[in-house]
Amino acid sequence: MHVLILGGTTEGRRVAELLDGATGVRVTSSLAGRVAAPRMPVGDVRIGGFGGVQGLTEWLRTHRVDVLIDATHPFAETISFHAAEAAAGAHVPLLALRRPGWVPSEGDNWHMTDSLDEAALLLPRLGRRVFLTTGRMGLAAFAGPGSDGLWFLARSVDPPEAGTPVPARMELLLDRGPFSLEGERALLRGHRIDVVVTKDSGGTATAPKLAAAREAGLPVVVVRRPPVPEGVRVVTTPAEAAEVLRER
Numbered sequence: 001m002h003v004l005i006l007g008g009t010t011e012g013r014r015v016a017e018l019l020d021g022a023t024g025v026r027v028t029s030s031l032a033g034r035v036a037a038p039r040m041p042v043g044d045v046r047i048g049g050f051g052g053v054q055g056l057t058e059w060l061r062t063h064r065v066d067v068l069i070d071a072t073h074p075f076a077e078t079i080s081f082h083a084a085e086a087a088a089g090a091h092v093p094l095l096a097l098r099r100p101g102w103v104p105s106e107g108d109n110w111h112m113t114d115s116l117d118e119a120a121l122l123l124p125r126l127g128r129r130v131f132l133t134t135g136r137m138g139l140a141a142f143a144g145p146g147s148d149g150l151w152f153l154a155r156s157v158d159p160p161e162a163g164t165p166v167p168a169r170m171e172l173l174l175d176r177g178p179f180s181l182e183g184e185r186a187l188l189r190g191h192r193i194d195v196v197v198t199k200d201s202g203g204t205a206t207a208p209k210l211a212a213a214r215e216a217g218l219p220v221v222v223v224r225r226p227p228v229p230e231g232v233r234v235v236t237t238p239a240e241a242a243e244v245l246r247e248r
Helices: 010-019 052-062 077-090 116-125 136-142 181-190 208-216 238-247
Strands: 002-006 026-031 044-047 067-070 094-097 109-113 129-132 151-156 170-174 195-199 219-223 233-235
Touching: 002 010, 010 026, 010 094, 010 238, 052 077, 067 077, 077 094, 094 238, 109 116, 116 136, 116 195, 116 219, 129 136, 136 151, 181 208, 195 208, 208 219, 233 238
Parallel strands: 002 026, 002 067, 026 044, 067 094, 094 233, 109 219, 129 151, 129 195, 151 170, 195 219
Antiparallel strands: none
């Protein structure tokens, strides 16, 4: 059985570990290549795009993939829909692995939005010093006229590409999770943050910022996840994904 994992996440790496060495199973992990120094999974690895739906469909056929696992980031909407179309075209079963989203706790002051653009519109009435944790790809949404008078601390793994619009008043913090609660508390205090912006990525690696914001009584703007393509089976843990493959 040849399993292709569309990865780049902790969950994708864990599935590869669970399947590595299993009798009769060959695992290939595909990484988008957007991170300069990605954490590499075990097994075979390919880096780079496929060239859209047609390219992925041909790759599935040429490499005789038996099962496709979409273990990409919950906000990697384009590749998820490409995977659904390609899997259908190549007649390959598709499984989506999505870590559970975050759930507000007592004392949280969350403001839910459907996009980064909506999040940017909310900010002027919530605070002036923004901790922006939506990644380098989303900085342009906060670079418009509505950001005048706001200051941003933007945290991401890699810097934005040259020419990418960014907020006029922004400090860039290059760092990679997991983050500690104590560290997030110190960051909010040290930069006098009064509002936090995040995507509902889920997981534990970056969740401490939510607890730190709750303790400090800060509002948090949370961008909802895009939907998983209709008809795609979804599991929430690497162990569930591995069990589905064992059943096959």
